Amino acid sequence: MKTKFTRDEALxxxxxxxxxxxxxxxxxxxxxxxxxxxxxxxxGDEADFWEICGILHDIDFxxxxxxxxxxxxxxxxxxxxxxxxxxxxxSHGYGIxxxxxxxHEMERFLFAADELTGLIWSAALMRPSKSCKDMELSSLxxxxxxxxxxxxxxxxxxxxxxxxxxxxxxxxxxxxxxAMKASEDEINExxxxx
Numbered sequence: 001m002k003t004k005f006t007r008d009e010a011l012x013x014x015x016x017x018x019x020x021x022x023x024x025x026x027x028x029x030x031x032x033x034x035x036x037x038x039x040x041x042x043x044g045d046e047a048d049f050w051e052i053c054g055i056l057h058d059i060d061f062x063x064x065x066x067x068x069x070x071x072x073x074x075x076x077x078x079x080x081x082x083x084x085x086x087x088x089x090x091s092h093g094y095g096i097x098x099x100x101x102x103x104h105e106m107e108r109f110l111f112a113a114d115e116l117t118g119l120i121w122s123a124a125l126m127r128p129s130k131s132c133k134d135m136e137l138s139s140l141x142x143x144x145x146x147x148x149x150x151x152x153x154x155x156x157x158x159x160x161x162x163x164x165x166x167x168x169x170x171x172x173x174x175x176x177x178x179a180m181k182a183s184e185d186e187i188n189e190x191x192x193x194x
Contacts, residue, residue: 001084001106003131006033010052013079015194016062018062025191027123031055032187034115036054036179043106050106053088056081057110063173069093069100097155099135102164116176119143122150124180133181137174144173 005013014027031054037043038050060071076086087188090100091107092114102111123143124132143149144158162172 001044001104003049003082003085004182005052005056005085007048007051007055010055014059015053017059020062021191021194023058023062024194025187026118027058027122028184028187028190029053029117030057030110030114031160032178032183033117033176036182037109037113038106040175040179043104049085050109053085053106053110054113054182056085057089057092057114059089068096069098085102096154105165106136108161109166112158112165112172113176115157115173116161117180119150119153119158120177120180122153131168131184132177133184135177136179137177140173140177141170146157149154162166 003010010031011024011028011117015024018024018027023052031051034054035047035051037048043050056076058068059075061068064071068091073086074088076089087100088102088104088107088110090098091102092098092110094111095102102108120132120140123140124130124135127135144155148153158172159169162169165172
């Protein structure tokens with residue numbers, strides 16, 4: 001799968017519709033995690049597309065929180081996005097705010113990784129290092145089990161994402177944590193520059 005967007009264009013579009021630092025950082029983080037997964041699981045030739053889907057997945061969230069995944073097609077079409085990109089973006093909200101089902105492995109990973117990256121980032125901020133680079137899987141699993149911690153991160157969605165991918169919850173956690181560790185410095189540098 002290919003897209004007309006360059007990474008810089010996708011980031012510019014994200015920033016046009018999302019002014020809060022947190023929302024931009026979340027898009028960049030999910031994009032990096034998507035790229036790492038693509039490169040590590042036989043989709044290296046599609047890594048740009050995977051990353052751009054990750055960057056743009058919440059394009060409408062800040063401006064239209066009550067119509068999340070409903071306004072995204074309109075915004076993306078107006079920018080010339082391909083139907084495949086629009087489908088992927090809408091599919092990450094399946095069963096929550098969208099009836100577009102994740103079909104491709106990329107869409108299933110996006111569905112799972114969206115909530116999980118939020119949980120990992122929240123857990124990292126509680127650490128003395130404020131980083132996920134020194135986080136162990138066992139620590140993440142404890143945070144996952146504590147329903148009061150980062151309560152807005154849906155454990156059910158994360159579990160469903162692992163099931164849709166045909167992998168264990170632990171495997172999903174490990175691959176996502178590894179991707180966030182590998183890209184954390186790059187994300188931090190990019191966010192400082194914005």
